[in-house]
Amino acid sequence: MQLFRILTPLVASALLAMAAPLVQAQNSKGDDTLLEMQQAFRKGDRKRLEQLLPSARGHALEPWAAYWELRVRLAEAQPAEIQSFMQRYAGSYQEDRMRNDWLLLLGQRRNWAQFAEQHPAYRMSDDREVRCYALLIDTLKGSAPATVADDVRSNWYAIRDADDGCTHAASELYSYKKLSALDIWRKARLGVEANRPRVVRNAVEIVSPDALPQLKEVLDAPTKFLLSRATARGNARQELVLLALIKLAGSDPDGAAQQLDNKWGVHLSAEERNWAWGVIGKAAAQKLSSNAAGYFANVTKDTDLNDDLLGWKVRAALRAGQWKAVGKAVDAMGPDARQDSTWVYWKARALLSGRVTDAERAEARQLLEGIASTRGFYEMLAMEELGQRITTPPAPAPLTAEEKAGARANPGLNRALYAILLGLRSEGVREWNYTTNLHQSGGMGDRELLAAADFACQREVWDRCINTSERTKSVVDATQRFPTPFRSAVVERANGIGLDPAYVYGLIRQESRFIMDARSHVGASGLMQVMPATARWTAKKIGLNNFTADQINDRDTNITIGTAYLKLALDDFAGSMPMAAAAYNAGPGRPRSWRNGPVLDAAIWAENVPFAETRDYVKKVLANTTNYAAMLTGQPQSLKGRLGTIGPRDASAPEVNKDLP
Numbered sequence: 001m002q003l004f005r006i007l008t009p010l011v012a013s014a015l016l017a018m019a020a021p022l023v024q025a026q027n028s029k030g031d032d033t034l035l036e037m038q039q040a041f042r043k044g045d046r047k048r049l050e051q052l053l054p055s056a057r058g059h060a061l062e063p064w065a066a067y068w069e070l071r072v073r074l075a076e077a078q079p080a081e082i083q084s085f086m087q088r089y090a091g092s093y094q095e096d097r098m099r100n101d102w103l104l105l106l107g108q109r110r111n112w113a114q115f116a117e118q119h120p121a122y123r124m125s126d127d128r129e130v131r132c133y134a135l136l137i138d139t140l141k142g143s144a145p146a147t148v149a150d151d152v153r154s155n156w157y158a159i160r161d162a163d164d165g166c167t168h169a170a171s172e173l174y175s176y177k178k179l180s181a182l183d184i185w186r187k188a189r190l191g192v193e194a195n196r197p198r199v200v201r202n203a204v205e206i207v208s209p210d211a212l213p214q215l216k217e218v219l220d221a222p223t224k225f226l227l228s229r230a231t232a233r234g235n236a237r238q239e240l241v242l243l244a245l246i247k248l249a250g251s252d253p254d255g256a257a258q259q260l261d262n263k264w265g266v267h268l269s270a271e272e273r274n275w276a277w278g279v280i281g282k283a284a285a286q287k288l289s290s291n292a293a294g295y296f297a298n299v300t301k302d303t304d305l306n307d308d309l310l311g312w313k314v315r316a317a318l319r320a321g322q323w324k325a326v327g328k329a330v331d332a333m334g335p336d337a338r339q340d341s342t343w344v345y346w347k348a349r350a351l352l353s354g355r356v357t358d359a360e361r362a363e364a365r366q367l368l369e370g371i372a373s374t375r376g377f378y379e380m381l382a383m384e385e386l387g388q389r390i391t392t393p394p395a396p397a398p399l400t401a402e403e404k405a406g407a408r409a410n411p412g413l414n415r416a417l418y419a420i421l422l423g424l425r426s427e428g429v430r431e432w433n434y435t436t437n438l439h440q441s442g443g444m445g446d447r448e449l450l451a452a453a454d455f456a457c458q459r460e461v462w463d464r465c466i467n468t469s470e471r472t473k474s475v476v477d478a479t480q481r482f483p484t485p486f487r488s489a490v491v492e493r494a495n496g497i498g499l500d501p502a503y504v505y506g507l508i509r510q511e512s513r514f515i516m517d518a519r520s521h522v523g524a525s526g527l528m529q530v531m532p533a534t535a536r537w538t539a540k541k542i543g544l545n546n547f548t549a550d551q552i553n554d555r556d557t558n559i560t561i562g563t564a565y566l567k568l569a570l571d572d573f574a575g576s577m578p579m580a581a582a583a584y585n586a587g588p589g590r591p592r593s594w595r596n597g598p599v600l601d602a603a604i605w606a607e608n609v610p611f612a613e614t615r616d617y618v619k620k621v622l623a624n625t626t627n628y629a630a631m632l633t634g635q636p637q638s639l640k641g642r643l644g645t646i647g648p649r650d651a652s653a654p655e656v657n658k659d660l661p
Helices: 002-019 028-043 046-056 062-071 079-088 093-108 112-121 128-141 148-158 165-175 181-193 197-207 209-220 222-228 235-251 253-267 270-286 292-297 307-320 323-332 335-339 341-351 358-371 377-385 401-408 411-422 425-438 446-458 462-469 487-496 501-511 532-541 549-553 555-572 577-586 589-594 602-607 612-633 639-643
Strands: none
Touching: 028 046, 028 062, 028 411, 046 062, 062 079, 062 093, 062 411, 079 093, 093 112, 093 128, 093 165, 093 425, 112 128, 128 148, 128 165, 148 165, 148 181, 165 181, 165 197, 181 197, 181 235, 181 270, 197 209, 209 222, 209 235, 222 235, 222 253, 235 253, 235 270, 253 270, 270 292, 270 307, 292 307, 292 323, 307 323, 307 335, 307 341, 307 602, 323 341, 335 341, 341 358, 341 377, 358 377, 377 612, 377 639, 401 411, 401 446, 411 425, 411 446, 411 462, 425 446, 425 462, 446 462, 487 501, 487 555, 501 555, 501 577, 501 612, 532 549, 532 555, 549 555, 555 577, 577 589, 577 602, 577 612, 577 639, 602 612, 602 639, 612 639
C-alpha cells in the first residue's frame, strides 16, 4: 500500500501528460503540495493553506488549491476577493462550487440583493437549500412561479437533516398562507421518523412554538406522553400525539398500534389516523411482521400517505399475497413514483394476478413494454414477463477520432482524472460528475458521454467509466457499463472453486466498481470489499498460511479471499444467489432471519429486505450478474432463473455454517 502511495503521483503525471493537452507533467513536489493542502483543508488549517498556496500556482490542480484556501475563510472574505477567484477560474467546477458555497452564506445572512445578483450565474442548480432561497426571493419580489409552494415543500421534505434555506422559506411561505399547517406538521413527522430531533423542533417552532416544551417529552419518552394524556384537544395536541405514536412505532409498532386502536384513534383526524397506521405498518413491515398488512389495511384513504409509506404498503401486500392492495397503493402514489420501474413492474404484476380481463392484460403489457430493457433489475424482469430473454444490446456506432479527442481535450475531465490518479478521489469524482452532468444544462449528450466514458476506461478509472456510460439514454455500450478487468484472475479463480464468474463480476462491480484501493467507511478493502476479520477467518478456512491484514489490498489475494467467502455463503444458502449476496453485504445472520415466513418469489423477498442499502445491493448484483453472463457466454440469460424462491430453511438440509462471519 505504501508503494502505491509513492507511485501514484508519478503515474498520474505520466498518464495524463501523454493523453491530455491540458495536463502537463508536474514535479512530485507540486503533487505533494496538493496532497498536503487537501489534508490541511480537512483539518481547517488556514495558516498552512495560506503558506502552501504559492507552491501550487501553475499546477494542473491549482483551482482546487485556491478553492481550499479561500473556502476555509469564506465567511471573512470580501466580495471582491470572491469575485476575483471566480473570474480567475471561470467555467470550472471550482468556480461554481465556490458560488454555491457563497450563495448558501448569503442566504444565511439574508443578503437577498447580493444573492439575487449571483444566482443567475449558478450552473449546477442542484443544491436544494439554494433553490429554496431563490424561490423565497422570487416570492418577496412578487415574481414567484405558481408552483412555489409545491417546489419549496418538495425540496424541504427531501432534505433529511436540519437546514436553513428550505426551513426559512417554508416559515415565510407559511406566514404568507402559501403553505398550510399540515405541510409543516408533515415535515415534523418525517423528522421524527428519521430520528432527526432538530428537524422536528424547527418545524414545530414554525407552526406551534408554544408546543416546544411538550415536544421534548414526546421525543424523549413517547410512551409516557401517550399514557399521561387522557384526551387530546386542538390541532397541536393531536399532532403531538401523532408524533409520539410515530416515535413509539420505530421501536414498538405493536405497542403503537395498541395505543392508536384502544385510545388515541378517536381523538385524531382521519388524515392523522391514516398517517399513523401507515407509519406503524411501515415499521412492522421493516420487521417482516405478519401484522404489517393488517395495519396498512386500517388506512382508509391511501392518498393520505406519502410515497415512502405507500412503497412499504406495497411491500407488505406483496409479502401477504394481496395483489389488489398492491395495485391500489401504486395508483395512490405521486406521478414520479408511479413512473419508477419498481412500482411500474409490481403494478403490472398486480394487474396480471387472479382473474385477468383483456383490458387488464393490455394495460399490464403496456406498462411492462414501457420499462423493458437491460438497464436494471425490474427492467429485466419486465422483459421476461414479456417472454424475452436477456441478451447483450447491440453496440453503438464506434466513437470517431474527433469525439474521442473532444473528451481528451476537456479541461474538467482532465483535472478530474488527474485528481483521481493522484489520490484526490473525492475531489476528482465531484469534478468529473459536474463536467458530465451539470456544466451544461441537461448534461452531456449521449455521444459525449460515451466519449467521456471511453476516456475513463482507457485510463482504467473504472467507476467513472461505468457511471458515465450508465447516463446515456438512447444507446447502451455494454463493454463500458460492464467491463471485465483482471479477467484471467477472476474467471480462473471463480471456475476453480465452482462459482459463476458472472456472479463474481456482478458483485465486484457493485462492491468497488473495480477500484483497487477502495475502502469503505466500515473498513472493508479492495476489489471485493473484504472486512479484516472476515479476511482472517476465510484465509484460515481455505488454508492460506501466513496471511497478514495488509495482504487484503493485493489484487489476487483479495480475489482469492473474496471469492472463497462468497462460495461459502452461497453453499450456506443452498445456492441462492440473492441470499448469498445479502449475506455478503449485511452478514449471514440477517438473511437467515429474513428468510423466515412464507415461501416467496425471490423478487418479492428482495424487495422486502428491510435495509435500503442491502435491498438495492441484492437487486443490482443479480442484474449485473445476468448482464455479465450474457456478455461472457454470448447466450440469452434469465434473471428469474437466478432468483428462484426463498423461504424457511429445510429442516432436513445440512446445518448452517454458524461460524460464517
